[in-house]
Amino acid sequence: MPNRRQILSAIGAATVALPLRSASGQQQPTLPSGQFANDVVRRLDQAVAERRVWNIHGLLVLQNGKPIVERYFEGQDRQRGVGDLGTVKFSAETPHDLRSCSKSIVALLYGIALQQGKVPAPEESLLSGFPEYRDLADEKRSGLTVHHALSMTMGTDWDESSLPYADPRNSETAMDAAPDRYRYILERPIVDTPGSYCGGATALLARLIAKGAGKSLHDFARESLFDPLGMGPTQWAAGPDGEPFAASGARMSVRDFSRIGMLMLSGGQLDGRQIVPAAWITRCTTPVVSSDELRRYGYQWFLLDVAFGKPKGWASGRLERMWMAQGEGGQRLFIIPALQLVIALTAGNYGTEDQWIPPTRVLREIVLASIS
Numbered sequence: 001m002p003n004r005r006q007i008l009s010a011i012g013a014a015t016v017a018l019p020l021r022s023a024s025g026q027q028q029p030t031l032p033s034g035q036f037a038n039d040v041v042r043r044l045d046q047a048v049a050e051r052r053v054w055n056i057h058g059l060l061v062l063q064n065g066k067p068i069v070e071r072y073f074e075g076q077d078r079q080r081g082v083g084d085l086g087t088v089k090f091s092a093e094t095p096h097d098l099r100s101c102s103k104s105i106v107a108l109l110y111g112i113a114l115q116q117g118k119v120p121a122p123e124e125s126l127l128s129g130f131p132e133y134r135d136l137a138d139e140k141r142s143g144l145t146v147h148h149a150l151s152m153t154m155g156t157d158w159d160e161s162s163l164p165y166a167d168p169r170n171s172e173t174a175m176d177a178a179p180d181r182y183r184y185i186l187e188r189p190i191v192d193t194p195g196s197y198c199g200g201a202t203a204l205l206a207r208l209i210a211k212g213a214g215k216s217l218h219d220f221a222r223e224s225l226f227d228p229l230g231m232g233p234t235q236w237a238a239g240p241d242g243e244p245f246a247a248s249g250a251r252m253s254v255r256d257f258s259r260i261g262m263l264m265l266s267g268g269q270l271d272g273r274q275i276v277p278a279a280w281i282t283r284c285t286t287p288v289v290s291s292d293e294l295r296r297y298g299y300q301w302f303l304l305d306v307a308f309g310k311p312k313g314w315a316s317g318r319l320e321r322m323w324m325a326q327g328e329g330g331q332r333l334f335i336i337p338a339l340q341l342v343i344a345l346t347a348g349n350y351g352t353e354d355q356w357i358p359p360t361r362v363l364r365e366i367v368l369a370s371i372s
Contacts, residue, residue, distance in 0.1 A: 037061075039370035040069045047366060048073075053358045056330065057090045057346040058254035061367060064340045065262060072254075077348045078329075080249050081237040095233060095251045096346040099327030102236075102250035103202045104284075105221070105260060107150065107300035110205050111268075111280030112224045118212030122147040122283075126154075129208050133186050140190040146208075149201035150299040151288040155192035156185070160199050164351055165328075172247065175200055176239050182207055199247055202300065206246030217244045228275050229263060231256040248328070254344050261335045261342035264323060285323050294319075302326055306336070306368065332359040334367075343367055 040061060047053040055076060061069040072090040079085055080097050088094065098105070113119040120129050126144040127137055140155075148154045163170040168177065171188075178184035185200035206217045213220045218236035226234050234256065237249035263269075264285075268276030287296035287303055296303040302324040325333040330347030345362055349355035 036063070036370055037068045040367055041071070043366040043370060044069075044071065044362070047361060053361050053366075055348045056358050056362065057088070057096060057348055058094070058344070059362065060254050060258045060342075060344045062258060062262065062342045065265075070254075075348050078350055079237075079251070080245055081239070090346075092255055093232065093253055095235065095253055096257075097237075097248075097327070097329070097331065098250045098252065098257065098325075098346075099248045099329055099331050100199075101257070101325035101327040101331050101333055102245075103199075103247050103300045104325035104333070105225070105250055106202050106205055106209075106217075106246055107284050108260070108263075108276050108280075109209055109217070109221055109225060110150065110299075111276050111284070113209045113212055113220070114280070115277050116213075119208045120146050122150055126204065127186070129211075130182065130186065130204075133183055136183075136186050141186070146205075147288075149204050151297065152198055152201045152300070153289060154198040154201055155190050156188040156198045156200070157191045158188060158198040158200060166351070172199055175203065176245065179241075181239070181241070181243055202247035203243075205300075206244060217246060221250075225275060226252075226256070228273065229256070229259045229270060231259060254346055257333060257346070258342055258344035260325070261333050261344060264335050265337060265340060265342065306363070328355070330355050330359045332363070334363055339371065341367075 057075055059071050074089045077085045077088045126146050158171045160170050160172040165173050175181045175184050210217050235251040236244050238244045267278040268281045284299040284301050286298050289297040294305045304322045305319040306322045320338045323335040329350040332345045334343040
């Protein structure tokens with residue numbers, strides 16, 4: 001898998017979920033929402049008390065479109081482009097950085113723009129969308145397509161994993177500081193055959209959207225995605241040059257974050273309106289890159305096979321496909337279609353080597369372990 005920067009009370013306690021079936025056709029076990037919620041809350045409270053989960057800010061779990069568990073906390077936070085916010089008391093309305101989960105939203109926006117005829121198709125040349133940089137065309141770069149950017153497989157020299165973001169040598173940090181971020185991305189040496197990770201690809205996709213739509217990335221997002229979903233206030237942070245932090249700048253409440261997950265589950269539809277083409281949802285969640293038999297990557301979305309009902313042992317128990325948006329500090333959007341389950345999580349563990357632990361435990365030891 002490409003390396004990327006990694007509960008109110010129960011509602012409707014008497015509601016019984018309809019039986020679900022897995023991709024293999026087997027009937028899935030489901031719980032009355034109240035029972036499920038009580039177990040999740042018990043496990044969550046215990047994990048927080050024992051500090052096995054720390055500095056998480058918001059958690060919203062939905063099944064079959066209904067909120068099962070919603071919980072908010074108080075903790076240290078930062079805002080992209082602003083800095084430390086100190087201690088924040090979070091609520092259902094508090095906006096939160098999504099960091100690299102922004103990439104997954106950009107992928108959905110690209111699909112909308114593609115349907116509108118505003119951006120080149122995945123099979124088209126990437127450089128053809130940037131005629132202002134025609135001087136960079138060479139044999140290797142001329143072979144790059146939009147597909148390579150969508151799947152982050154451009155093969156360019158790019159490192160935002162081994163160096164902290166505070167280090168100016170970090171590729172994303174250097175991109176943000178460059179006089180022309182798009183030239184910086186496109187002129188990076190190609191060190192691998194297309195098929196290797198490059199986070200700057202998301203910035204190129206966002207630029208294609210903005211150029212084709214004739215408006216800023218955030219304005220296009222509000223008009224074509226956020227407003228149709230009924231979202232509240234949102235932001236998309238930008239650099240001193242006014243260009244958006246496309247890969248990491250989206251900011252919204254946990255509830256609005258979960259709307260993205262519900263849209264994915266519904267095949268891009270809301271109340272009969274097709275917001276994102278269903279075929280594009282399929283394409284985003286079709287594996288392009290695989291690191292092993294359980295972990296894959298599509299168009300700006302992680303695709304994993306996970307087990308439920310087994311709190312210890314990631315690959316034990318029955319496996320189901322999960323779609324995931326992942327952001328630095330512990331931001332996560334987990335979507336498990338076979339269970340009609342959406343988990344939206346925000347946290348403030350930025351810049352720490354163990355930041356992956358809280359979201360992994362929330363998923364595996366708290367939510368999935370509550371499904372028997």
